[in-house]
Amino acid sequence: xxxxxxxLTGAGCARxxxxxxxxxxxxxxxSGSHPDLHWPAFPGFRLEVERLYERADWNALWLRGTRPxxxxxxxxxxxxxxxxxxxxxxxxxAAWLESESxxxxxxxxxxxxxxxxxxxxxxxxxxxxxxxxxxxxxSPIVVHAQLFIPRxxxxxxxxxxxxxxxxxxxxxxxxxxxxxxHYQLLKNGLARYRVxxxxxxxxxLPALPRVVKPGMPFRAGSxxxxxxxxxxxxxxxxxSDPAVETLYTADLVxxxxxxxxxxxxxxxxxxxxxxxxxxxxxxTGRVRQIVMALERFRWLPPSFAEPPIIVNIPGxxxxxxxxxxxxxxxxxxxxVVVGGAFEKNTPVFAADMKYxxxxxxWEVPVSIMQNELxxxxxxxxxxxxxxxMVIVSGDSEGxxxxxxxxxxxxxxxxxxxxxxxxxxxxxxxxxxxILPNAHNVYLHDTPSKGLFASExxxxxxxxxxxxxxxxxxxxxxxxxxxxxxxxxxAAMTDGDDNTRVNLTRPIPVCIVYATAFxxxxxxxxxxxxxxxxxxxxxxxxxxxYPYPK
Numbered sequence: 001x002x003x004x005x006x007x008l009t010g011a012g013c014a015r016x017x018x019x020x021x022x023x024x025x026x027x028x029x030x031s032g033s034h035p036d037l038h039w040p041a042f043p044g045f046r047l048e049v050e051r052l053y054e055r056a057d058w059n060a061l062w063l064r065g066t067r068p069x070x071x072x073x074x075x076x077x078x079x080x081x082x083x084x085x086x087x088x089x090x091x092x093x094a095a096w097l098e099s100e101s102x103x104x105x106x107x108x109x110x111x112x113x114x115x116x117x118x119x120x121x122x123x124x125x126x127x128x129x130x131x132x133x134x135x136x137x138x139s140p141i142v143v144h145a146q147l148f149i150p151r152x153x154x155x156x157x158x159x160x161x162x163x164x165x166x167x168x169x170x171x172x173x174x175x176x177x178x179x180x181x182h183y184q185l186l187k188n189g190l191a192r193y194r195v196x197x198x199x200x201x202x203x204x205l206p207a208l209p210r211v212v213k214p215g216m217p218f219r220a221g222s223x224x225x226x227x228x229x230x231x232x233x234x235x236x237x238x239x240s241d242p243a244v245e246t247l248y249t250a251d252l253v254x255x256x257x258x259x260x261x262x263x264x265x266x267x268x269x270x271x272x273x274x275x276x277x278x279x280x281x282x283x284t285g286r287v288r289q290i291v292m293a294l295e296r297f298r299w300l301p302p303s304f305a306e307p308p309i310i311v312n313i314p315g316x317x318x319x320x321x322x323x324x325x326x327x328x329x330x331x332x333x334x335x336v337v338v339g340g341a342f343e344k345n346t347p348v349f350a351a352d353m354k355y356x357x358x359x360x361x362w363e364v365p366v367s368i369m370q371n372e373l374x375x376x377x378x379x380x381x382x383x384x385x386x387x388x389m390v391i392v393s394g395d396s397e398g399x400x401x402x403x404x405x406x407x408x409x410x411x412x413x414x415x416x417x418x419x420x421x422x423x424x425x426x427x428x429x430x431x432x433x434i435l436p437n438a439h440n441v442y443l444h445d446t447p448s449k450g451l452f453a454s455e456x457x458x459x460x461x462x463x464x465x466x467x468x469x470x471x472x473x474x475x476x477x478x479x480x481x482x483x484x485x486x487x488x489x490a491a492m493t494d495g496d497d498n499t500r501v502n503l504t505r506p507i508p509v510c511i512v513y514a515t516a517f518x519x520x521x522x523x524x525x526x527x528x529x530x531x532x533x534x535x536x537x538x539x540x541x542x543x544x545y546p547y548p549k
Contacts, residue, residue: 019066022058024116029053034124036100036117037093039545045127045156052123052157060119061164066110068101071166072122076101078169079125085177086190086294087132091544092125126160128545134159134176136298137547138540143533145299145348145513146438176302181326183297185518190290193524197283202227204280212271218248227279228255232523233262262525264315266455278526286516289526292537293516300510308508309353309472311443311464313338313346314515314527316457318443318466320475328520332475337446337457337465341530344461348513348533351435352506353443356473358491358499360432362420363396364389365440368461370413377409384409388421422497430492431469433476435509443509445469445492458530464511479504 028034032046042049052061062072080094089095100118104110131137134154140146154176162172177183196202205227206220218224222245228234234255253269260267263278271279307321320332339346364373377383384390384404391408392399393416402408402416412418420426429445439462446465451457459465466472470488477483483501491499515527515534529535540548 019110019112019115021060021063021112021116021119024113025053025060025120026058028116028120034117034121036096036121037124038090038096041546042124042128044546044549045124045131048127048131048157048160049120049123052127052160055157055161060115061161062119062122063104063115066104066115068104068118069164069166071164071169073101074166074169075122075126075163078173079129082129083194084191085133085187086291087129087137091132092129093121094125097122097125123160126163127156130159130163130173130176131156133173133298134302136295137545138295138537139547139549140296140299140348142540142548143537145296146350178297178300179302180297180300181520182518183294185520185522186290186294186297186516186524188522189516189518189524190287190294192522193283193287193290196230197287199230199283202230203282205276208271208276210273212248214248214250214253214269216248217246218252219246221245221247221249221252224252224256224279228252228259231259233258262523264455264525264527286524286526288538289516289534290524292534292541293514295537295541296512296514300512304508306505306507308510309476310510310512311336311338312517312527313348313511313513314530315517315525316527318464318472320472322475332471334471335452335457335467336443337448337451337459339460339462340458345531346460346462346464346511347439347441348511349437349439349441350508350510351437353433353435353476353503353509354506355434355500355502356476357432357434358495358501359422359430359497360426360428360444361396361422361498362427364418364420365461366413369418373418374409374412377404377412378406384418388423388425389418390421392417392419429465429469431473431488433469433472441511443469443472456528456530476503476507477501 029046029050032043033040034042053059062069062075068076076094076097079092080089080098082089082092082094097118100114100121104115104118134156159172159176163169205223208220209216209218212218225234225245229236234251237251248271256271256275257267257269259279260269260275263275265275265278303324304321307323309318309320311318316336316338318332318334318336319326322330322332373384373389381404391402391404391412393402394400399417399419408416420428422430424430425447427446429447432442432444434442441463443464443466448459448465449467451459451465452467470485470492473488474483474485477488513531513533515529517525517527519525
């Protein structure tokens, strides 16, 4: 039977008998429950913890004799600072472990059971901590995210075993987390907003008029000025004229515009009900948004085989990486339109983009045929022709066009299909980007360019409309020199209909959902929870371990 290491009772004293803790450690681990932990049951991690101790032949991992090792003390300190990473120190029993550590350092000789509980408790906390940093706490599939992305396997117990070297802890914990630069920026933003949340004098503001316009008298001017200085939207400056404090001055207007941009609002500088609500929103809510965005970052792999394309649904933005770095000056970014918030959500998923189609047909989805096009065509015999649509039978490659008789119209969505002919009025525009997936969602051009002028852009039936499809085509075809911007434009306007161009290699596309996003200038942008997915994730995270898998 393996024994814990013996201890010295003091200089010149006899060596105390070694304390046998292997049996109580084994019993705790195999039970899958630890009575002293905030979340006692650890069934989802029992095998990892068991393998960790089997590697050590059931010797203590975090004790030298009866005293915590340097690595144990360092790791407990890192668990206590878990909130800096968007995690809860209580989930990892940092306070209990610190208390037990102090007890073990005291003059009384601890019993084997206490030593076993400390050692196993720290191991369970470490395994939970590493797993949370590497792949998140809640499985993405539980909150409707099908992010089936190939990622390198991490043996969590191996990573935890490496944490027994105090000098390696920082580098190991950094390596298990996402390596995206904007993940680190978001952690920096979390630290800023935790500080703001502790200042209870910032919000709420005094009662505001229903609408505040530039130049209006404004008794809350000094309080608004202080709030916008704290959020970084207004540079701190000494105000020499007391009258300025009671007016909605030009510098405050410009600061409010910057604030509005960061909240996904129209930047008009007018403080109406929507802007006032965001100004008065407690910073604890912003902290929570950042925490959930960090959780979602961890669902992505630490790195990608190819530079990815990421679409953030509530931010209505697409980011196409050009290399391993996600520095902003090395990305292509553009506005997008996503699925409507009522039953037309764009799904959260990942897939590989494999080809483009210039001048595509629009093969109308069954739900749209049945609920929209069929009834309209029955009421208006010229509707389909006016919309450049035809009734077809057969598969997409060998489709037969049929006349728009009443009988054929009645068959729309059952035996017969509708497709829209290629051209400038086609709902997909002149170009679509195919990433085969079960949702039949793709990226595409659009003839409805005016929609990009809106701040909130959830108008589609689920697919993603691009503000600059030419730029994205040039990006994904950049390793095919013949596809210049000029040729791309020509293929869109004058080329053959339904022309497919394969990519030389698949490009990973991640459709994600993050209502908080940090920029390189230090600002954090907050977006509306248009699909209420933050509410669902927040509810699950507050339940604690064991999180649903």
